[in-house]
Amino acid sequence: MTVELDFSHVRRRARSLDVGRAVLEDHERALVIESWRGRMVMEYSSARVFGDLVGQAMRAGISPRVVADIARMASEEIEHGELCAEVLVNLDADPVASAPELLPPAAPHDDASPKVAFLRNVLSIGCASETVAVALVEGERAIALTPDLERVLTRILKDEIGHARLGWSSLRRAAADLGRAELDEVERYLPSLFEHQIRHYGPLAALPRTTERARRAGAPDGRAQHAIFWETLETVIVPGLEGAGLAATRALERALERALPRAS
Numbered sequence: 001m002t003v004e005l006d007f008s009h010v011r012r013r014a015r016s017l018d019v020g021r022a023v024l025e026d027h028e029r030a031l032v033i034e035s036w037r038g039r040m041v042m043e044y045s046s047a048r049v050f051g052d053l054v055g056q057a058m059r060a061g062i063s064p065r066v067v068a069d070i071a072r073m074a075s076e077e078i079e080h081g082e083l084c085a086e087v088l089v090n091l092d093a094d095p096v097a098s099a100p101e102l103l104p105p106a107a108p109h110d111d112a113s114p115k116v117a118f119l120r121n122v123l124s125i126g127c128a129s130e131t132v133a134v135a136l137v138e139g140e141r142a143i144a145l146t147p148d149l150e151r152v153l154t155r156i157l158k159d160e161i162g163h164a165r166l167g168w169s170s171l172r173r174a175a176a177d178l179g180r181a182e183l184d185e186v187e188r189y190l191p192s193l194f195e196h197q198i199r200h201y202g203p204l205a206a207l208p209r210t211t212e213r214a215r216r217a218g219a220p221d222g223r224a225q226h227a228i229f230w231e232t233l234e235t236v237i238v239p240g241l242e243g244a245g246l247a248a249t250r251a252l253e254r255a256l257e258r259a260l261p262r263a264s
């Protein structure tokens, strides 16, 4: 089902930002606009995932303080969508997008207890997706074409760091509170978690190269982003999960067998 997203409300309060409009060639601007539109959809879509997580956290009896944090993260993702819309307006583009689909809802994990279901999703969202997002946004921020673009990315990065920390702090608490049987149930989910990540980020490697100026204004640098994904997975996510007592290295090996089957 296609969802029509219209962020035109940002026009009323959109700041005048230098996002490189004056220096981009038309073909570069088209790529940059496409990228910020895609990002607007993804950011907005992430709010849905945190919205689902609010309900799961409440069912799992998670502290209301943490539930409030998660609810705030949902609104931060909508604000990120609005920041992308503001960049689009400053590129002389309409802040609208036709999204074939939004991100799927957080998995219900009906086979597991509410605590295990919550932890599985918080690992997938915080320890995996948001941790990768931190590395990717930091990479973009480091090469931002203009100070205004750098400021937009800095604002997004600050929030994504908080979203990643939710995952790692929840994991730390769970490692102390849950019994081994429940941690085993969390661990059983890790191959699917990694397989999803590998399939999600894999296509980045095949994206065509664009100009350096377009990349610095927000067009994807697929090969660099794919490399950042793998580096984050292998040097941050897997060791972090292992440190909490989860057999993440073995789970990644199983995910690779599923996602990248060897030719027989």
Ligand SMILES: [Fe+2]
Binding pocket: 043, 046, 076, 077, 080, 156, 160
């Ligand atoms: Fe975000």
Ligand SMILES: [Fe+2]
Binding pocket: 046, 077, 130, 133, 159, 160, 163
């Ligand atoms: Fe986020």
